[in-house]
Amino acid sequence: xxxxxxxxxxxxxxxxxxxxxxxxxxxxxxxxxxxxxxxxxxxxxxxxxxxxxxxxxxxxxxxxxxxxxxxxxxxxxxxxxxxxxxxxxxxxxxxxxxxxxxxxxxxxxxxxxxxxxxxxxxxxxxxxxxxxxxxxxxxxxxxxxxxxxxxxxxxxxxxxxxxxxxxxxxxxxxxxxxxxxxxxxxxxxxxxxxxxxxxxxxxxxxxxxxxxxxxxxxxxxxxxxxxxxxxxxx
Amino acid sequence: xxxxxxxxxxxxxxxxxxxxxxxxxxxxxxxxxxxxxxxxxxxxxxxxxxxxxxxxxxxxxxxxxxxxxxxxxxxxxxxxxxxxxxxxxxxxxxxxxxxxxxxxxxxxxxxxxxxxxxxxxxxxxxxxxxxxxxxxxxxxxxxxxxxxxxxxxxxxxxxxxxxxxxxxxxxxxxxxxxxxxxxxxxxxxxxxxxxxxxxxxxxxxxxxxxxxxxxxxxxxxxxxxxxxxxxxxxxxxxxxxxxxxxxxxxxxxxxxxxxxxxxxxxxxxxxxxxxxxxxxxxxxxxxxxxxxxxxxxxxxxxxxxxxxxxxxxxxxxxxxxxxxxxxxxxxxxxxxxxxxxxxxxxxxxxxxxxxxxxxxxxxxxxxxxxxxxxxxxxxxxxxxxxxxxxxxxxxxxxxxxxx
Numbered sequence: 001x002x003x004x005x006x007x008x009x010x011x012x013x014x015x016x017x018x019x020x021x022x023x024x025x026x027x028x029x030x031x032x033x034x035x036x037x038x039x040x041x042x043x044x045x046x047x048x049x050x051x052x053x054x055x056x057x058x059x060x061x062x063x064x065x066x067x068x069x070x071x072x073x074x075x076x077x078x079x080x081x082x083x084x085x086x087x088x089x090x091x092x093x094x095x096x097x098x099x100x101x102x103x104x105x106x107x108x109x110x111x112x113x114x115x116x117x118x119x120x121x122x123x124x125x126x127x128x129x130x131x132x133x134x135x136x137x138x139x140x141x142x143x144x145x146x147x148x149x150x151x152x153x154x155x156x157x158x159x160x161x162x163x164x165x166x167x168x169x170x171x172x173x174x175x176x177x178x179x180x181x182x183x184x185x186x187x188x189x190x191x192x193x194x195x196x197x198x199x200x201x202x203x204x205x206x207x208x209x210x211x212x213x214x215x216x217x218x219x220x221x222x223x224x225x226x227x228x229x230x231x232x233x234x
Numbered sequence: 235x236x237x238x239x240x241x242x243x244x245x246x247x248x249x250x251x252x253x254x255x256x257x258x259x260x261x262x263x264x265x266x267x268x269x270x271x272x273x274x275x276x277x278x279x280x281x282x283x284x285x286x287x288x289x290x291x292x293x294x295x296x297x298x299x300x301x302x303x304x305x306x307x308x309x310x311x312x313x314x315x316x317x318x319x320x321x322x323x324x325x326x327x328x329x330x331x332x333x334x335x336x337x338x339x340x341x342x343x344x345x346x347x348x349x350x351x352x353x354x355x356x357x358x359x360x361x362x363x364x365x366x367x368x369x370x371x372x373x374x375x376x377x378x379x380x381x382x383x384x385x386x387x388x389x390x391x392x393x394x395x396x397x398x399x400x401x402x403x404x405x406x407x408x409x410x411x412x413x414x415x416x417x418x419x420x421x422x423x424x425x426x427x428x429x430x431x432x433x434x435x436x437x438x439x440x441x442x443x444x445x446x447x448x449x450x451x452x453x454x455x456x457x458x459x460x461x462x463x464x465x466x467x468x469x470x471x472x473x474x475x476x477x478x479x480x481x482x483x484x485x486x487x488x489x490x491x492x493x494x495x496x497x498x499x500x501x502x503x504x505x506x507x508x509x510x511x512x513x514x515x516x517x518x519x520x521x522x523x524x525x526x527x528x529x530x531x532x533x534x535x536x537x538x539x540x541x542x543x544x545x546x547x548x549x550x551x552x553x554x555x556x557x558x559x560x561x562x563x564x565x566x567x568x569x570x571x572x573x574x575x576x577x578x579x580x581x582x583x584x585x586x587x588x589x590x591x592x593x594x595x596x597x598x599x600x601x602x603x604x605x606x607x608x609x610x611x612x613x614x615x616x617x618x619x620x621x622x623x624x625x626x627x628x629x630x631x632x633x634x635x636x637x
Binding site: 056077095 | 238243528532534536538541
């Protein structure tokens with residue numbers, strides 16, 4: 001079942017001055033439960049693609065359909081609510097709320113969703129346990145290592161029970177052990193909860209463990225390989 | 235959660251929050267103390283000028299103020315007196331007969347203002363007895379007179395001596411009399427002190443042959459703010475030809491002086507509010523700009539802009555409430571102390587105040603509505619200044635938050 005489908009997606013920055021074609025007619029379909037890496041050199045359009053899929057930016061032309069909803073047509077609070085209920089985000093710089101504890105950061109999106117207290121508390125405990133941080137629930141981001149913060153960010157992304165998680169270079173700021181740990185957790189959640197993960201990366205460790213790797217170059221899909229092909233071609 | 239976030243955001247940069255709260259607090263203290271002092275001076279001047287002599291308004295013959303002659307006297311209407319006796323807002327009222335005459339002692343003569351008064355009423359309402367400097371106040375002896383200190387010095391007479399007066403009475407009758415000086419008085423105003431002669435009302439009516447007649451009925455109120463209402467009520471029962479004359483019209487210079495103090499008060503407060511505004515605005519600019527990335531993240535993960543705006547508004551209003559509350563707590567004892575123990579002028583400064591008939595003290599007014607007003611203004615300022623941060627949020631684009 002398709003979770004995301006992009007149709008002839010294009011994005012041009014500075015169309016009136018010096019046009020930069022970040023995306024050129026990208027057609028991509030993501031099935032439920034995929035663990036997909038978007039790779040490519042800097043400037044190839046990885047982040048732009050994730051931004052548009054996540055409803056954070058608008059395409060110049062083409063469309064993104066998430067389970068039947070064309071997100072470019074959503075505006076204002078409708079778009080914000082769509083993101084809240086359908087998409088989980090993991091950022092390169094973690095971007096946790098500094099004044100909230102790990103537990104509160106994870107709970108925050110569920111509060112925005114106005115979920116009942118009992119459900120929130122149970123899910124926070126489950127998610128922090130799943131990312132191996134059940135002993136750090138009351139720590140603020142400044143009291144956690146980079147790897148721990150990114151694991152909280154993953155827990156936060158999953159807290160809203162999204163249809164998929166977008167992660168923009170999630171291991172870029174992590175040391176190798178933390179990066180491996182994070183990948184283990186993401187894969188585990190992918191397998192156990194059938195959660196769809198799409199992430200951009202340069203990291204060979206991440207690429208090796210992805211089941212599908214989409215390579216972008218100059219805003220176009222150059223390669224789109226599944227697991228067995230990945231090991232042969234990378 | 236918004237409340238919790240706002241509260242914790244306030245304390246993420248404790249030093250900045252402390253500086254902002256402290257600056258609001260000191261500004262509120264200055265605003266409260268300054269307002270209490272200037273309002274106190276205003277009140278003091280009003281009370282001095284109104285309470286000592288003119289009253290808050292006077293019942294007069296309608297032409298008296300333009301032509302202060304004995305022809306514009308009247309017989310006090312019983313209806314007005316009856317109503318004044320029943321109104322709880324009225325501290326008291328009295329009757330006076332004023333006109334001019336020549337006063338002589340030995341071979342010296344001076345034109346004087348003769349004022350016939352009701353000694354007991356004046357003593358009770360205006361505290362006139364306390365201004366007697368030498369000799370004594372009226373003790374019911376016919377033919378007694380109290381004269382201004384300056385007049386006594388000019389005529390070189392003192393209590394126990396005799397004063398002779400001559401003038402024109404009601405309807406052109408001759409006015410002449412010989413009076414026993416029972417005391418000298420200091421009113422504070424040099425004009426009055428050099429020219430004033432107090433007689434009892436009965437003696438003055440006899441002297442001017444204006445039997446039963448008065449030139450004014452000064453009315454003294456417990457509270458200056460209800461002057462118009464009471465005057466209006468009294469006007470309703472006055473016979474034709476009589477009016478109520480407000481003290482502001484009888485003392486235009488004093489009214490202007492009070493207006494000047496009030497203008498000064500407003501300017502000082504405006505400057506203080508400006509100071510507070512810059513302090514809060516500086517904090518809000520820093521808070522908004524250093525958290526733009528965080529706002530973008532919040533927007534990306536699904537927090538609506540209205541909720542973010544509410545959070546920022548709550549933060550700035552909380553700062554203002556905290557500063558205003560501390561400002562109130564710090565200023566209340568100062569204002570109360572200065573009310574109990576007012577700043578008192580001495581030497582030439584004191585003489586200057588006294589020359590205007592005003593006690594040389596600066597008491598404060600302890601008025602909770604004033605404190606509440608300043609707090610409310612600061613809250614409104616904070617809310618208005620939050621528009622900057624709210625506008626930042628309104629125009630926020632989420633894309634840069636992706637990295």
